[in-house]
Amino acid sequence: MSNIQNQLSFIVISILLSVGTAVSANEYAVAGYVKGKVSLLSVGDTAKLWKIVKQNDVIKPGDTIKTGNGSKIDLVFKETEFRIQPNSSFTLKEWDPKSQVSKVYLENGAAWFKVKNFQKGKFEVTTPMATAGVRGTAFGVYYEVKEKRTYTCVCEGKVDVNGTVFSQGTGGVVDESASLEKSEYKELFEKGESGKPGKANLNFQKKMKEAPMLAKCLPCHQTSGWEAKDVLADEKYGK
Template identity: 60%
Template structure:
């Protein structure tokens, strides 16, 4: 009787094992959602119904997938040592991802996303906005697009990033407005230190509202601002 029960369970158990194995192998090829705050909407590329779903921890993001975060919502993705952190009020799409060839391309239609990139070929991890394209390898950087300004920004946190054909080092960045022909060059070295956002940062954000996007990761030093939510996962 016991043997019969085991034999009857053999096929279902095999199927379950294959499902878990395929999911594990599948997850290793793409970035996996490791942290979610609030509600994050997810439009899978293969979903012909075009109905937005609620993203959950351990979901993977694949080429053609689109992510939207609302006010106060965010999601972190992890692929080996590469991190993707999508901030509140952001419309983000993954255009290309090839783990074998180490190639990835993403698009920030609006909002902000932060990246720490490792193990990708030089220049083959690209993040674009309507006005900018940043190509990197082994570095950390932020990409923003502000709809009100119609302007795209990229800031370099570590290493070197090529923005629209020009190289930028840590503490600098480039920005371009829709319709503009030249890329603006910005310097953030005195605005943000290891401790956080300085008083000069506080003054400059009136001129550059996009700087407010940096506050979740770079806390105010010597001043206060309660209008933002700290990034619980930053630095971990």
């Protein structure tokens, strides 16, 4: 084969590879932001080796992500976002944007979701204790392994937690007995500016002493009238 033919073959292969990457990026969520050490176990890796996640890596159905202390990752797909907080284990169980179906499993830790592309289908987040189903909304899910309790808070829209619907400013707490307790968050935050989360006020600080899990909200919410210590601020959303 001549040098010209070799060059043409190389160009064709490069184009095919770039097209394949573009298709994957359009079909799946990608790592839009990575902070610290984030590990991924690919569903197709028969060796079961954890690899370090880098920005723009594609996340496919069956992949599991783990974040360590002081690390986090944001997954993006068009206008839909998953923000996985430190010390969390997260598996993308199903993902089909054409049918608008997404199912994820949060084994432990915390994650925040902004759902914009699955209004006509099914978007579910499952923990060992609860399932949250949504249609076009923003909400947080937190699972505390030691407590064996799942917390859900609704920032926008509505969320169905184990068959009970919660609206903006409220949330549900599910324990190992499967009992469901309603919580109110409206009085804990100031009204946020357009496109920005409201600040956590002094009521939030007092409530956090009763429910320490509320500290998981602080990466995305500044404080008002008090200072939060030892919180990994979200550079993208917490300002």
